[in-house]
Amino acid sequence: MKHIWTIVLFLITASLLAGCDQDSASPAPAAESSARTEAGEHAEHEGDEDAEDGHEEEAARVELTPQQVADAGIEVVEAGPAHIRETLPIYGVITPNATAVRQVTARYPGAIRSIAKDFGDAVRQGETLATVESNESLQVYNVTAPLSGVVTARDANPGEQTDERVLFTVADLSTVWVELSVFPRDAGKVRLDQAVRIRGADAGASADGRVIWVAPFGSSANQTLTVRVLLDNAERRWAPGLYVTAEVTLAETDVPLAVRNDALQTMEEETVVFVAEEGGFEPRAVQLGRSDSETTEIVAGLAAGDLYVANNSFILKAELGKGEAEHGH
Incomplete structure (x- = not known):
């Protein structure tokens, strides 16, 4: 009987030891599963980063x-x-080139018979502007344009006497002046033959000219000096009377x-x-x-x-x- 109890105790002890070994071994699969999850998340994170980098590159x-x-x-x-320019900004206005403006009168007093050209019309040198019948000879003669340009003023109508007044004004606008207003503090910076860039109200409109005259006296009305720039206007982009901005070049680098x-x-x-x-x-x-x-x-x-x-x-x-x-x- 004592031998039988010894065998039973041995079997119970062996069973308990086997259970303990099984419990201690069971976390291994869980740890392996956790490692696989972390590795997957890391790979997914790297994939996201690669995708983001790809998007940024694209x-x-x-x-x-x-x-x-x-x-x-x-x-x-x-x-x-x-070239980088150091400039002086100034405001101004377009005016006709006074050396290319002519006032037209009748050669002999008489009655105006006809008008051939009106305000704003383009004319060629020698083209007829009006016809006049002389008071003395009663001969009809032509009043012609002294230069090619545009009629900028007309003071003549059929039937009127010419007297000695100006009948037409003709201006050649292939060049124009830009009259700039310079404050006294900046007058010393401006001199003859300086390069000037002119800009119109339209952002794309710009042209280069040069200073041809600096007034020796100022204006009491606005306390400025007038600086005149000669500007090419062959394409008629610069209409007299329009305001512009200018940049006088002081230095270039x-x-x-x-x-x-x-x-x-x-x-x-x-x-x-x-x-x-x-x-x-x-x-x-x-x-x-x-x-x-x-x-x-x-x-x-x-x-x-x-x-x-x-x-x-x-x-x-x-x-x-x-x-x-x-x-x-």
């Missing part, structure tokens, strides 16, 4: 067809050296690398220039140097010979922003 380029570039008016030019101001855009608090690369346009961060109203020096971020977008670069910025918004969703 978003940093704007792809347009040649036709889209042409339709958008995007102009691509080569970066290179330029040569810089090795510059871009047009219209090329500069701000993205994420950085100044960028869109550079033409194979397959599209990419924004490139740049560091700026000296600048004037048209051009800015580039000291880093761009190289001479790089092709950049000089006009309508804001369209590319808008396209880039649109792409980033789509990726955000």
Whole structure:
């Protein structure tokens, strides 16, 4: 009997030991499963980061067809050296060139028989403006234009006596004057033959001229000195009477690398220039140097010979922003 109890106790002890070994071994699969989960999450996280990097890389380029570039008016030019100007801004008004204005009178007093040209009409030198019948000879003669230009005034009607008054004023507007008003504090900065850039109300209208006269006396009405600039007007872009702004060039500095101001855009608090690369346009961060109203020096971020977008670069910025918004969703 004692032998039987010994066997029973041995079996119970062995069973308990086996249960303990099974309990201590069971966490291993759970640990393995946890490790697999963490590895999967890490791989998924890396995948997300790769996807984000891929989106950022894709978003940093704007792809347009040649036709889209042409339709958008995007102009691509080569970066290179330029002149940076120090200028004096002044306001002024367009006036006729007084040396190319003629007042027309009748050669002999008489009655005006006909009028051939009216105010605003273009005329050629020698062309008939009116006909007059002389009071003494009763002969009819022509009153002709002394130069080619435009009729800017008319004081003549059929049946009137010519007397000694001015019948017509004809002005050659192929050149015009720009009368600039300079304050006394700036008078010392302006001198004869200085280069001047004239800009009209239309942002695209500009022309270059030179100072031909500086008034030796001032105007009591507005306390300014008049500076006169001669401007070519062969295309009749500058109509007398219109107000303009001017930039008198005080000094010029040569810089090795510059871009047009219209090329500069701000993205994420950085100044960028869109550079033409194979397959599209990419924004490139740049560091700026000296600048004037048209051009800015580039000291880093761009190289001479790089092709950049000089006009309508804001369209590319808008396209880039649109792409980033789509990726955000």
